[in-house]
Amino acid sequence: MPHQKTYAAAFVDALLDSMSDDRMVTLIGSAPLGLGPERHLTEELRHQYPDRVLDPPTAEGGVASVGAGAAMAGARPFVDLLTGSFVYLAWTQIVNEAANGHYMSGGKLQVPVTYHCLEGVRGAGAPQHSQSPHAMLWNAPGVEIVIPSMASDVYGLIRTAIASPNPTMIFSHAKILGIESDVPPSRTPIPFGKADIKRHGRDVTIVALSICVHHALAAAVELAEEGIEAEVIDPRTLVPFDEETILASVKRTGRLVIADEVPQRASAASEIAATIAERGFDYLKAPISRVTRPDTPIPFSPALEQSLIPSARKIAEASRALCMYRNQ
Amino acid sequence: MNDEIRQRRWTFLKQMMLIRRFEEAVATAGAEKAFPGHYHLYIGQEATGVGAMAALGPSDKIATTHRNHGHVLARGADPEACLAEIMGRANGINRGRGGTIHLCDPELGFLQTSGVVGSVVGLAAGGGYACKLKGDGSLTAAFFGDGALEEGIAFECLNIAALWGLPVIFICENNSADALGMAKGGYPTLVHAANDLRSIPGSLGIEAIRVDGTEVEEVHRVVAHAAAHCRAGKGPLFIETVTRRWAGSAPLWPELATGITDIGMATGRTKIDDGPHSYWYRHNDPVLKLARQILQDDHSARMQIELLDEQTQAHMRAVVERVHQSPYPELATATDFVFAQGAA
Numbered sequence: 001m002p003h004q005k006t007y008a009a010a011f012v013d014a015l016l017d018s019m020s021d022d023r024m025v026t027l028i029g030s031a032p033l034g035l036g037p038e039r040h041l042t043e044e045l046r047h048q049y050p051d052r053v054l055d056p057p058t059a060e061g062g063v064a065s066v067g068a069g070a071a072m073a074g075a076r077p078f079v080d081l082l083t084g085s086f087v088y089l090a091w092t093q094i095v096n097e098a099a100n101g102h103y104m105s106g107g108k109l110q111v112p113v114t115y116h117c118l119e120g121v122r123g124a125g126a127p128q129h130s131q132s133p134h135a136m137l138w139n140a141p142g143v144e145i146v147i148p149s150m151a152s153d154v155y156g157l158i159r160t161a162i163a164s165p166n167p168t169m170i171f172s173h174a175k176i177l178g179i180e181s182d183v184p185p186s187r188t189p190i191p192f193g194k195a196d197i198k199r200h201g202r203d204v205t206i207v208a209l210s211i212c213v214h215h216a217l218a219a220a221v222e223l224a225e226e227g228i229e230a231e232v233i234d235p236r237t238l239v240p241f242d243e244e245t246i247l248a249s250v251k252r253t254g255r256l257v258i259a260d261e262v263p264q265r266a267s268a269a270s271e272i273a274a275t276i277a278e279r280g281f282d283y284l285k286a287p288i289s290r291v292t293r294p295d296t297p298i299p300f301s302p303a304l305e306q307s308l309i310p311s312a313r314k315i316a317e318a319s320r321a322l323c324m325y326r327n328q
Numbered sequence: 329m330n331d332e333i334r335q336r337r338w339t340f341l342k343q344m345m346l347i348r349r350f351e352e353a354v355a356t357a358g359a360e361k362a363f364p365g366h367y368h369l370y371i372g373q374e375a376t377g378v379g380a381m382a383a384l385g386p387s388d389k390i391a392t393t394h395r396n397h398g399h400v401l402a403r404g405a406d407p408e409a410c411l412a413e414i415m416g417r418a419n420g421i422n423r424g425r426g427g428t429i430h431l432c433d434p435e436l437g438f439l440q441t442s443g444v445v446g447s448v449v450g451l452a453a454g455g456g457y458a459c460k461l462k463g464d465g466s467l468t469a470a471f472f473g474d475g476a477l478e479e480g481i482a483f484e485c486l487n488i489a490a491l492w493g494l495p496v497i498f499i500c501e502n503n504s505a506d507a508l509g510m511a512k513g514g515y516p517t518l519v520h521a522a523n524d525l526r527s528i529p530g531s532l533g534i535e536a537i538r539v540d541g542t543e544v545e546e547v548h549r550v551v552a553h554a555a556a557h558c559r560a561g562k563g564p565l566f567i568e569t570v571t572r573r574w575a576g577s578a579p580l581w582p583e584l585a586t587g588i589t590d591i592g593m594a595t596g597r598t599k600i601d602d603g604p605h606s607y608w609y610r611h612n613d614p615v616l617k618l619a620r621q622i623l624q625d626d627h628s629a630r631m632q633i634e635l636l637d638e639q640t641q642a643h644m645r646a647v648v649e650r651v652h653q654s655p656y657p658e659l660a661t662a663t664d665f666v667f668a669q670g671a672a
Binding site: 023026056061062066067070073074077092093096097101102109144166 | 391420444452453462488491665666668
């Protein structure tokens with residue numbers, strides 16, 4: 001029987017099981033759940049594996065570099081880089097060292113490091129603690145990108161990330177750690193590159209990333225009351241990316257909304273829109289719609305902050321507009 | 329002097345001559361525009377790479393930098409695969425994906441060979457972390473230039489290595505006293521505020537040793553000491569080897585300022601004139617220096633040294649010939665190796 005768990009609890013389960021299976025798996029950065037109410041869950045990791053949970057100095061680049069080098073030398077570190085905004089300090093180590101390793105060795109070297117951060121507009125983060133680097137990283141070949149939205153996915157995706165022979169970056173949104181969802185009874189890895197249809201519908205396809213999956217599901221409930229059946233797709237991984245599931249959905253619905261909590265210019269939503277426009281133009285009954293942030297830093301003031309980010313209401317509005325297109 | 333040391337000197341000379349003739353072949357091919365891009369030579373630093381590698385074990389890991397040719401050859405890589413890589417050929421040691429800046433062979437213990445100089449220090453700390461985790465007595469050696477210490481990542485990772493007691497030998501080949509640097513009296517470096525590079529790891533409690541990087545036996549002795557220190561679980565150690573690289577640091581397309589090495593300058597067959605390079609020939613060229621040391625111990629070795637040199641040159645000529653004839657990678661393979669497939 002499925003049962004409910006928080007994202008944070010499933011996250012820790014994945015680390016515990018990975019560390020139990022392989023003694024070369026270690027956690028560098030002992031607070032991957034941040035400062036929120038779920039942070040105590042990581043105590044179990046420290047309790048069970050006191051020698052394999054390390055508190056590094058405040059040195060994001062150094063920690064990322066140590067993770068990459070350790071992976072090149074045969075370890076399987078899970079490296080927590082804390083807040084997504086700080087990942088820029090580690091950028092060259094991720095995109096220039098870890099990501100290039102296999103390629104520039106001509107396939108001889110493997111770099112099985114996993115990086116993790118808590119990204120997103122977390123509430124009162126102001127410009128320097130509200131960033132989401134996943135779209136920027138999507139422009140760096142050589143890194144697998146995982147962006148789980150729910151407890152039901154995070155366990156299986158982390159298991160796959162740690163077992164992967166490649167560098168993998170996992171982005172958890174800071175505001176989803178406490179959200180519960182059904183987790184499957186058996187703990188199994190989830191293969192990368194397989195999108196999950198979180199809700200089936202015939203009228204509009206909503207592709208949503210991370211926290212936007214939750215907004216999209218709420219929007220779908222709202223839309224259903226109006227007779228619009230939305231299909232909500234969670235790609236789960238950006239690299240590899242499951243184009244086929246989205247194309248097949250758009251073929252059925254003819255309409256596509258993409259929700260991504262990053263500034264619109266060169267967002268993940270933009271890349272998905274371009275891909276579907278190239279490959280699925282004939283299926284479209286309306287222009288593709290992106291629900292993203294404006295190209296502006298995130299303000300501290302709560303009301304301003306809320307006004308800028310994607311929400312269920314904005315996704316519902318965009319979906320409605322597509323369904324009304326040419327019916328006006 | 330015992331036979332073991334005598335034998336080791338010959339091994340060192342053989343490796344150092346191979347590196348010298350290899351680098352001369354690279355410079356010649358570069359001057360002929362046989363390959364594109366800029367490149368960096370190891371001439372004058374051979375004693376450091378060869379002396380250090382000889383103190384490492386087969387399971388030890390190595391991280392190195394853009395000036396890597398000497399390290400990879402000293403570790404035993406095939407010169408033909410190395411030259412083929414520099415010339416972008418399919419039979420290159422990295423299948424033409426890395427080129428001169430990224431020569432490496434993980435099967436010989438190499439981690440990434442990074443062109444980002446400070447990153448080498450960080451990746452080596454990571455290598456040391458993996459070695460410690462394995463608990464098999466292995467260590468990681470990092471080779472980098474003085475310029476690496478200008479980047480912040482080096483400080484961050486020296487700190488981590490010291491904090492966590494990682495088995496890492498940080499070998500800083502201080503080559504700032506190159507042709508240009510020496511002319512200006514500049515040492516240790518023209519662009520570093522620290523007058524003594526040992527003070528940087530020293531501030532973190534890492535033992536730091538300076539050694540003459542043109543003396544292969546000295547380098548070997550100090551690195552062997554450092555290896556024992558690491559294997560005993562005493563944490564990292566920093567070695568600054570003071571080298572006198574020739575061909576200079578400034579040119580990205582180096583010129584052989586001293587021409588092709590004449591081993592006769594060591595054996596007495598060729599007179600060293602009083603030109604601008606005479607001091608380097610007499611005191612700084614590690615290959616000539618070692619050959620003279622061997623001769624000093626055994627005057628009858630002259631023929632053997634010259635024969636070794638002739639054989640090395642002939643070997644390199646054949647390598648160059650074969651590499652020039654070897655094919656470039658198939659264009660359809662350009663997107664291979666972005667990701668590793670399957671389980672590691």
